[in-house]
Amino acid sequence: MEDNNRNLILAMVLSALVILVWSIFFAPEPAPPVQETAQTQAVDGQVAPGTAAAPAAGQTGTAPALAGASADPSQAAARVGIESPSLKGTISLAGGRIDDLELTGYHETLDPNSPNVRLLSPTAQAGLKAEGSPVAPGGAAAVTVQKPYYAVYGWMPAAGTDPALVPGPATVWSVESGDVLAPGKPVTLRWDNGAGQIFRRTYELDDKFLFTISQSLENKGQAPFAAAPYGILARHGKPDTQNYYVLHEGAVGMTDGKLLEKKYKSITELDAAAGEGPAELIEVKENGWIGFTDKYWMTTLAPAPGSSFTAVVKYAPGADIFQTETRMPVQTVAPGATGTSASYLFAGAKVWETINGYQEAPGIDRFVDSIDWGWFYFLTKPIFRLLHWLHGFIGNMGWSIIGLTFILKLLVFPLARKSYISMAKMKELQPQMEAIKERTGEDRMKYQKEVMELYKREKVNPAAGCLPVLLQIPIFFSLYKVIFVTIELRHAPWVGWIHDLSAPDPSSLWNLFGMLPWAAPGQGSFLHSFTLPVLAIILGISMWMQQKLNPAPADPAQKMIFAWMPWIFMFMLGGFASGLVLYWITNNLITIAQQYTIMSMHGHRPDFFGNIKSALPTRPKADDKKGGK
Structure with a gap:
C-alpha cells in the first residue's frame, strides 16, 4: 500500500511539475508599456529604392531597401478590389501593393458582429477605395488605423541598367485587364518605361488564401535588358504579439528543407550585411518560402517549386520596418523576347487542411511546418x-x-x-511486507533488501x-x-x-x-x-x-x-x-x-x-x- 500511495504522490508531483513548467515557459511575458496607440499614431512609410550596388548579370538581385517617407503615393492612387469567399480587400496601383486584406471567415471576437480579422494594412490608412468605386468625402474611407503590413513585387536593375527604367515600389501602374480580383478572374497591371520595355504583373487568386503572382518583362528595345525580380513582405513596427515563450511569432521560412524561425527581437539583433543593416541572407537552391507568422495568421512568399533564390530576413532600424524577401536571379532579356517570374503569396489563416493542400499542389515544400508544432512535434x-x-x-x-x-x-x-x-x-504482498517490517525493526537497509528480494521472488x-x-x-x-x-x-x-x-x-x-x-x-x-x-x-x-x-x-x-x-x-x-x-x-x-x-x-x-x-x-x-x- 505504501508503494501505491508513493505512485499516486509521484503522479501529483509530476502534475505539479507540469504546472510549474507551464508557468515558466508557456505563460505570457508581461506586455511592454504602450507608448503610442494605433488610433493616434500616424504612420507614413513606403518602400523606397535602396542605395546598394546593382547586381551583375546572372547574380541574385538586391531588393529595394525600406525607408519612411513623408509623402505616400498610395494615398492618392486608385485601387483594384479583391473579392473571394475567404478574402476581401484592395490592391494599390502605387507599386501594385497587396496592402489591404481582411479574412471574411474570421472575426476578432466571438461576437459575430465584431470586425473581420484584418491581415494587411496600407501605409495610407485613409485612402482605401477600389478603382471606379465611389469615394467617401475627402477621398477617404473611415478605417481603423493599424501598423502598415503589405506585400510588394518588382524588378531591380542589374549592373548597367538605368534604375529609372524599372518600376519602383512607388510607380503607379495601369490596369490592363480585369476589374476585380476574384477566383477565376485574374487582374493584370501594366507599366511602360517609354524606352522599349513593358512590365506586366498578373494576380490570380483561389477560393482560399493563395495568390499567384506572375511578372513579365517584354523587351521591345534594340539591346538586351537585365533586371532581377523580387518579392517583399514589410511590417512597419513590431506587431502586437501574444508574448508566449514557446509560441513562435516573427519570421518563418523553409530553405532547402531547413526550418527558419526568427522572433522580432532576434531580427533586430542580426549581424549587418553589406549595405543591408541587420540582415540574414540564405541562398536557396531548389525549394523554399519565407514570410511572417502570427499565432493564427501568416503571410508567406513562395517562389515556384524548383526555383533558386535568396531568402532574406532584415530590419531597417531608422524606419523600424521588418522585412522578408525573395530575391530572384538576374534575367537578361534579349530584344524581342520576354522574361518571366512566377511565385505564390499565401495570406490568410493557418488552417492545416488548407496549408497541407498547398504543400501538395502547387508543391510548397514542407508548408505544414509553418504551424508551430513545438518541441514534441513527433507527438503533436x-x-x-x-x-x-x-x-x-x-x-x-x-x-x-x-x-x-x-x-x-x-x-x-x-x-x-x-x-x-x-x-x-x-x-497481496502487504501481509508479508508487514511481517518483514516487524522482523527487521529499525534496520531500514535490511528491510529494503528483504522487500526487494520479495518483489523479485514474486515477480512484482x-x-x-x-x-x-x-x-x-x-x-x-x-x-x-x-x-x-x-x-x-x-x-x-x-x-x-x-x-x-x-x-x-x-x-x-x-x-x-x-x-x-x-x-x-x-x-x-x-x-x-x-x-x-x-x-x-x-x-x-x-x-x-x-x-x-x-x-x-x-x-x-x-x-x-x-x-x-x-x-x-x-x-x-x-x-x-x-x-x-x-x-x-x-x-x-x-x-x-x-x-x-x-x-x-x-x-x-x-x-x-x-x-x-x-x-x-x-x-x-x-x-x-x-x-x-
Whole structure:
C-alpha cells in the first residue's frame, strides 16, 4: 500500500511539475508599456529604392531597401478590389501593393458582429477605395488605423541598367485587364518605361488564401535588358504579439528543407550585411518560402517549386520596418523576347487542411511546418491529425477531444493494465511486507533488501505504476500545443456555456455561474482560475475521486498532501484552455474506471466509500473519553 500511495504522490508531483513548467515557459511575458496607440499614431512609410550596388548579370538581385517617407503615393492612387469567399480587400496601383486584406471567415471576437480579422494594412490608412468605386468625402474611407503590413513585387536593375527604367515600389501602374480580383478572374497591371520595355504583373487568386503572382518583362528595345525580380513582405513596427515563450511569432521560412524561425527581437539583433543593416541572407537552391507568422495568421512568399533564390530576413532600424524577401536571379532579356517570374503569396489563416493542400499542389515544400508544432512535434502532429479526423467525423471539437482522450488511453492501456495488476499484486504482498517490517525493526537497509528480494521472488515491479504517469507529461504538453496554436480550436464551441475551447472556461462561482449581475474578477487572466469555473470544480472532484481508490496513507504528512492536492489543482488549472481541462477531466474519469475494473478482476476491488470514510476526521468514542480521564 505504501508503494501505491508513493505512485499516486509521484503522479501529483509530476502534475505539479507540469504546472510549474507551464508557468515558466508557456505563460505570457508581461506586455511592454504602450507608448503610442494605433488610433493616434500616424504612420507614413513606403518602400523606397535602396542605395546598394546593382547586381551583375546572372547574380541574385538586391531588393529595394525600406525607408519612411513623408509623402505616400498610395494615398492618392486608385485601387483594384479583391473579392473571394475567404478574402476581401484592395490592391494599390502605387507599386501594385497587396496592402489591404481582411479574412471574411474570421472575426476578432466571438461576437459575430465584431470586425473581420484584418491581415494587411496600407501605409495610407485613409485612402482605401477600389478603382471606379465611389469615394467617401475627402477621398477617404473611415478605417481603423493599424501598423502598415503589405506585400510588394518588382524588378531591380542589374549592373548597367538605368534604375529609372524599372518600376519602383512607388510607380503607379495601369490596369490592363480585369476589374476585380476574384477566383477565376485574374487582374493584370501594366507599366511602360517609354524606352522599349513593358512590365506586366498578373494576380490570380483561389477560393482560399493563395495568390499567384506572375511578372513579365517584354523587351521591345534594340539591346538586351537585365533586371532581377523580387518579392517583399514589410511590417512597419513590431506587431502586437501574444508574448508566449514557446509560441513562435516573427519570421518563418523553409530553405532547402531547413526550418527558419526568427522572433522580432532576434531580427533586430542580426549581424549587418553589406549595405543591408541587420540582415540574414540564405541562398536557396531548389525549394523554399519565407514570410511572417502570427499565432493564427501568416503571410508567406513562395517562389515556384524548383526555383533558386535568396531568402532574406532584415530590419531597417531608422524606419523600424521588418522585412522578408525573395530575391530572384538576374534575367537578361534579349530584344524581342520576354522574361518571366512566377511565385505564390499565401495570406490568410493557418488552417492545416488548407496549408497541407498547398504543400501538395502547387508543391510548397514542407508548408505544414509553418504551424508551430513545438518541441514534441513527433507527438503533436499525429495528435492533431487524429483530432482533426475525429472532428470531421463527430463535428464538434469538444466531443472530439473526449474521443481523442479515449483513444490515447487505449494506446497506453497495456502499460496501465500492467501497472494496475502490479498494484493488485502488491496488495497481496502487504501481509508479508508487514511481517518483514516487524522482523527487521529499525534496520531500514535490511528491510529494503528483504522487500526487494520479495518483489523479485514474486515477480512484482514496484516501478510499473510510474510509467503511465510519465507518459502523460509529453502527451499533455503536445495536446496543450495543439489546443493553443491550431486555429481549428479558435472559437470552437463544445456545449452550453463553452463557446471557445482555446480559452479558459468563462463561468465562475463568484457570480453563481452568471446568475448574479456582476462579472467575475480576473476574467481573461490567470486570476480567473481562482474564481472557480465549472470545469475547474469538476476537475478537482475527479482528482479527489481518483485519489479515493486507495486508502489514505498512514503518514500524517502524506495524508495532508493527499487531502489538499485535488483542491490546489482545481484552483491552479482553472485558467487553462477549457479544451485542455476537458481532456484532463476525461483522462481522470477513464483512469478511475480502468483502475477499479482491473483491480477488481484480480480480487482487489477498491473500497471507494470505505476510503472516503477513513479519510474523514473521527470523534473518539465515549469509552475512550472515559479511559482518557
